[in-house]
Amino acid sequence: MALHSLQPLTECPIHMGPFERPKLLPECQHTFCEDCLKRCQETSGGSLLCPTCRYEYGRIDVHDLPNDRTTLALLQAIDSPVDATKSKIKDVRCEKHKARATVTLKLKNMNGQAVEDRSGVGLIIKVVYPGGGIVEYGNEDTCREYTFRLTSSGTYKIYASVNGTYLSNSPRELTIFPPLRQTSSVFGEVKYEHSHDVAAFEEELFVTDKGGHCVVVTNRSGKHLRSFEIKETNMFAFEPFGIAISKTGLLYITDMYNHEVFVCDTRGKVRQRIGKDVLKKPNGVALTKNNEILVVDYDQCCLFMFENDGKLKRTFCTQGKDYGQFNHPWFVAINSKGDWIVSDCDNRRLQIFDNSGTVRFMKPVPVGHLVRGVVVDSADNIFVSVVIDRAWLKRNYKHAVMMYDSNGNFYGEVSDHLRGDLFQPRGMCITKDGSGEDILIVTGDREELHKYKLIK
Structure with missing residues (x-):
């Protein structure tokens, strides 16, 4: 329907002109100008009657009646020089080497002619981020381009609307992938003896240094803040391996030598010990959305689930090569849907389970790759660190970090394996630096942590 055919719907039945502050009578659903209703009320001794159907509303304050939003929207649409159905998002592009993207629009009127003057258009740009966040930009009369910041890899959805009506090709999508074959850079100033895993909480990073028998705490720039060692009764020397952190700041640390999980605060004060009589060689650890504790046991080739109070709830999988076996x-x-992604090292594959422990799908990695660390970003892309089996070293193929999308489709190698700057990678985490770029932190057998950029 052409906008000009809606003109009669925007005229007040009392003064026969365009509505001014249209008010909706709640019982009979008729609409009139606020001032017209006030004059009708005055002529009837202060009691309001609907001028159309004569419904009695009594002595009410006309100003308090609800605004007719539908009529207001029609008025804006007719007054606007832009026809949303003929307009479109012309382009969405990423500025190379910068963490931002630009949206350009092509606006047209009802006759298909380009609209340059955007004053009074009622234009709204809405960006939906990969992690689900939304940023909305209001109309800027002289703006021809709209710029938004990229904060992670994944797919961004860009919506554009005029007076509540979406442009013809809205939304447009922009998918951002990390650049492939990057050269890693050393992260921070700390020298580790044998680091294995890393996790982030608020403004701090926590690194398990198995060789140093401690957890090292740094700031987001990698500057050393403190270290702590756990010393409890009935335990051998502390040898931390995997680490996960709850939303409240509780650390869950696996100890392969002591065969248990230590739960402590960010200063190392132990609150709980889990799995001493069950675990043999606990490696990775993660927390489900229900605050259950998942622990990967390397020796027993299985996945244990503990209740938050430390009681064993379920055991998943046995040793083997079939689906669901390790x-x-x-x-x-664990991704945003609650799925579990397990690095099945000597089977050379990733296995993805739903939150009930049922295998959703399995993804093999290239021949000769032993899977170790695994982490997901805000868009549920999967990153996995691998080492090459010794039989394959003669092929001059180095250790690497690989990326899969949320459906398990292989994207490529984030690291540059030919440079050989990454050796024996293990655990990883996703964090952000001050510019908003996601950074992948990789721990390895050398003394440093390594990092890779996740957006262009």
């Missing part, structure tokens, strides 16, 4: 698993990560 051969020396290493780490586990």
